[in-house]
Amino acid sequence: MESVSACSKLNKTLRQHYLNLPQGGKCQVTYIWIDGSGEGLRNKTRTLDEEPKSIADIPEWNFDGSSTDQSKGSDSDMYLVPVQMFRDPFILDPNKLVLCEVLKYNREPAETNRRISCNKVMEATKEHCVWFGMEQEYCLLSMDRYPYRWPKGGFPRPQGPYYCAVGADCVYGRDIVECHYKACLYAGIKICGTNAEVMPGQWEFQVGPCEGIDVADHLWVARFILHRVCEDFGLLATMDPKPMEGNWNGSGCHTNVSTKQMREEGGLRYIEQAIEKLSQRHQEHIRVYDPRGGEDNKRRLTGLHETANIKDFSHGVANRGASIRIPRQVGQDGRGYFEDRRPAANCDPYSVAEAIVRTCLLEGEDGE
Amino acid sequence: MATSASAVLSKTVKKQFLDLPQGDKVQAMYIWIDGSGEGLRCKTRTLNSEPKTIDELPEWNFDGSSTHQSEGSNSDMYLIPVAMFRDPFRQDPNKLVLCEVFKYNRKPAETNLRHICSKVMSMSEVADKQPWFGMEQEYTLLGTDGHPFGWPSNGFPGPQGPYYCGVGADKAYGRDIVEAHYRACLYAGVDICGTNAEVMPAQWEFQVGPTEGVNMGDHLWAARFILHRVCEDFGVVVSFDPKPITGNWNGAGCHTNFSTNDMRAEGGLKAIEDAIERLSKRHTYHIRTYDPNGGLDNARRLTGHHETSSIHEFSAGVANRGASIRIPRAVGQEKKGYFEDRRPSANCDPYAVTESLVRTCLLKEEGDAPTVYSK
Numbered sequence: 001m002e003s004v005s006a007c008s009k010l011n012k013t014l015r016q017h018y019l020n021l022p023q024g025g026k027c028q029v030t031y032i033w034i035d036g037s038g039e040g041l042r043n044k045t046r047t048l049d050e051e052p053k054s055i056a057d058i059p060e061w062n063f064d065g066s067s068t069d070q071s072k073g074s075d076s077d078m079y080l081v082p083v084q085m086f087r088d089p090f091i092l093d094p095n096k097l098v099l100c101e102v103l104k105y106n107r108e109p110a111e112t113n114r115r116i117s118c119n120k121v122m123e124a125t126k127e128h129c130v131w132f133g134m135e136q137e138y139c140l141l142s143m144d145r146y147p148y149r150w151p152k153g154g155f156p157r158p159q160g161p162y163y164c165a166v167g168a169d170c171v172y173g174r175d176i177v178e179c180h181y182k183a184c185l186y187a188g189i190k191i192c193g194t195n196a197e198v199m200p201g202q203w204e205f206q207v208g209p210c211e212g213i214d215v216a217d218h219l220w221v222a223r224f225i226l227h228r229v230c231e232d233f234g235l236l237a238t239m240d241p242k243p244m245e246g247n248w249n250g251s252g253c254h255t256n257v258s259t260k261q262m263r264e265e266g267g268l269r270y271i272e273q274a275i276e277k278l279s280q281r282h283q284e285h286i287r288v289y290d291p292r293g294g295e296d297n298k299r300r301l302t303g304l305h306e307t308a309n310i311k312d313f314s315h316g317v318a319n320r321g322a323s324i325r326i327p328r329q330v331g332q333d334g335r336g337y338f339e340d341r342r343p344a345a346n347c348d349p350y351s352v353a354e355a356i357v358r359t360c361l362l363e364g365e366d367g368e
Numbered sequence: 369m370a371t372s373a374s375a376v377l378s379k380t381v382k383k384q385f386l387d388l389p390q391g392d393k394v395q396a397m398y399i400w401i402d403g404s405g406e407g408l409r410c411k412t413r414t415l416n417s418e419p420k421t422i423d424e425l426p427e428w429n430f431d432g433s434s435t436h437q438s439e440g441s442n443s444d445m446y447l448i449p450v451a452m453f454r455d456p457f458r459q460d461p462n463k464l465v466l467c468e469v470f471k472y473n474r475k476p477a478e479t480n481l482r483h484i485c486s487k488v489m490s491m492s493e494v495a496d497k498q499p500w501f502g503m504e505q506e507y508t509l510l511g512t513d514g515h516p517f518g519w520p521s522n523g524f525p526g527p528q529g530p531y532y533c534g535v536g537a538d539k540a541y542g543r544d545i546v547e548a549h550y551r552a553c554l555y556a557g558v559d560i561c562g563t564n565a566e567v568m569p570a571q572w573e574f575q576v577g578p579t580e581g582v583n584m585g586d587h588l589w590a591a592r593f594i595l596h597r598v599c600e601d602f603g604v605v606v607s608f609d610p611k612p613i614t615g616n617w618n619g620a621g622c623h624t625n626f627s628t629n630d631m632r633a634e635g636g637l638k639a640i641e642d643a644i645e646r647l648s649k650r651h652t653y654h655i656r657t658y659d660p661n662g663g664l665d666n667a668r669r670l671t672g673h674h675e676t677s678s679i680h681e682f683s684a685g686v687a688n689r690g691a692s693i694r695i696p697r698a699v700g701q702e703k704k705g706y707f708e709d710r711r712p713s714a715n716c717d718p719y720a721v722t723e724s725l726v727r728t729c730l731l732k733e734e735g736d737a738p739t740v741y742s743k
Contacts, residue, residue, distance in 0.1 A: 005537040006370055006511075006518045010544045010602050013379045018548035018598070021456055021555040028550065042533035044564030047554070062698065066675070066689060067532035067567050073675055077687040077697035091547060105687060105697050143537065227536045234537050 008234025036069025051094035089183035118350035122212035132215035133208030137251035216349035241344035242299035250300030251345035258337035267335030282313040290344035370511030375603020403436025405660035456552035485719035489581040497628040502577030506620035585719035610669035619669035620714035627706035636704035659713035
């Protein structure tokens with residue numbers, strides 16, 4: 001089986017000829033949504049008569065939910081409600097990418113529309129100015145689903161030389177990373193960094209700092225852009241939290257969090273209070289930190305490979321084996337942010353952000 | 369090898385020549401439907417200046433014995449220009465010109481279904497209702513070996529589920545073609561209003577509309593020509609066959625959305641329901657006009673599975689993708705809008721489809737045959 005897809009071998013100079021054609025005043029808008037799996041992204045495009053200036057100019061749409069595991073064929077229409085607009089880095093200005101929420105036929109949120117409840121929680125805690133930074137890890141795979149450039153039927157040298165490396169013997173697929181970074185910057189995604197990760201072919205990008213729900217909106221569109229860039233190159237990106245069993249790192253989505261109080265003088269005590277509250281609700285968080293109620297993360301959070309064990313909650317300064325890490329610098333300055341290292345790479349960032357804000361900032365017990 | 373030999377010819381060299389200025393001369397590519405009722409043909413001529421409207425384009429002719437349209441002994445057939453578009457391949461000032469075909473005796477060729485469609489659309493009982501259409505053209509990309517593009521050779525991909533509107537090299541097969549086609553249509557002036565990946569991998573859809581009257585057929589045929597030409601450039605093949613792969617794989621249709629000014633006005637749902645009532649009594653007539661082989665092609669597709677209704681029965685329902693006619697959920701709620709006839713096959717002739725709809729719904733015809741009007 002070929003390493004790269006057949007489509008990636010189609011002539012790109014030819015494609016460029018077509019994409020350079022002027023389009024009059026028309027604007028192509030690509031609607032993006034999360035499907036019934038809670039992990040997969042879908043998209044389709046429509047023509048608008050002129051460039052939308054803001055999200056308010058973009059009409060609602062609908063789609064066939066029976067083809068995305070979201071409804072039955074006999075009652076299949078589902079609604080797409082635009083929520084955030086970005087520039088399109090594939091077919092370029094004036095065209096747009098538009099992230100949407102999904103509603104069922106009766107206008108109730110679809111099962112995997114976790115944005116609605118996240119938004120309510122963020123609105124309720126606005127005065128705390130919660131900032132997030134999410135570190136999205138992922139692995140590149142060839143079309144046969146084996147990690148990209150790993151020898152077929154075998155393995156590369158053990159982990160060690162790959163993290164933040166340079167050189168063809170240590171770095172697998174930098175082209176994708178560079179293209180994704182630029183595409184996100186063009187689109188208006190708040191991408192703040194990239195690095196090669198510990199497993200060869202594994203990479204990370206970071207989105208943030210974003211206030212409230214923006215982090216999740218930006219992260220979902222950054223994921224879409226990653227899958228689209230990989231599609232162009234003919235490779236796959238996987239956010240499976242443990243793509244290779246054995247002595248190979250898993251992939252997480254470490255989530256950095258701070259409130260206004262934590263960022264001010266003496267903020268460390270608010271950080272410690274938050275961690276105390278999180279320690280009381282470990283299992284509730286684990287349940288929403290991957291799309292399978294914790295089953296995916298079981299394969300990753302083993303206590304080895306820079307993870308904490310899924311069964312126990314722990315925290316510590318500069319400790320990458322803990323559930324929550326307080327960065328060394330924050331420990332020294334007495335203020336800043338903390339890092340929750342538990343979310344899996346395939347988590348829904350709406351669910352993660354909501355859980356953290358509920359536990360740390362909203363009064364009340366379970367089930368609120 | 370999945371792609372054609374011409375796909376590997378240097379596009380840089382091609383660009384060098386296509387960038388050459390051409391003085392005032394204009395290349396006009398005449399396009400017509402051949403004897404199969406599905407195939408498109410084209411040839412080009414030089415004009416001395418850029419035509420501003422369709423009236424400035426001269427009649428032409430071609431050898432009908434080479435396109436299954438006439439005998440060799442009396443082979444000349446006429447090409448009458450009817451719609452003009454900008455040429456996205458050779459670019460301005462060059463044109464694509466859609467034509468009707470006439471026989472040596474100036475009667476319409478057998479597969480010239482536009483002629484009578486145009487007459488029906490201009491009848492006052494039809495034109496006054498401002499019939500709008502939106503057609504959803506599905507199609508499948510194939511390699512030159514006839515196997516769907518991107519599918520493993522001698523094999524099948526994973527089952528349907530992840531491909532509809534999918535993203536990623538394991539879900540979307542051939543997006544380059546879709547993007548190139550969309551932009552080419554916008555440039556050309558075709559009313560393309562959207563695209564999406566379809567349920568079967570390597571299957572895609574684009575939508576043309578809302579377009580009124582006979583223009584619907586013109587724009588859809590032009591869009592199909594542009595798609596064949598784009599695929600030719602990339603070295604792959606497009607198929608409009610309604611059931612390209614048997615088994616648990618979706619077929620390809622051309623769902624046709626239809627409305628009149630009555631249906632679009634307040635309380636228009638009543639007009640929609642009346643239209644559907646009329647359609648329910650003329651199912652066999654419509655099925656005959658909804659593919660180029662009198663319903664035989666659609667018999668392979670309309671099975672009652674894979675989001676189709678059965679070819680033997682007429683049904684209608686709100687948001688029901690297993691019915692012959694679907695009323696969109698939003699239309700059911702707002703009590704006005706349009707309805708979707710899900711029966712036409714991907715290889716239908718849009719002139720025939722749009723004509724049948726207005727005959728039944730607006731001219732209120734009944735029975736198995738179309739009425740012959742005196743004009």
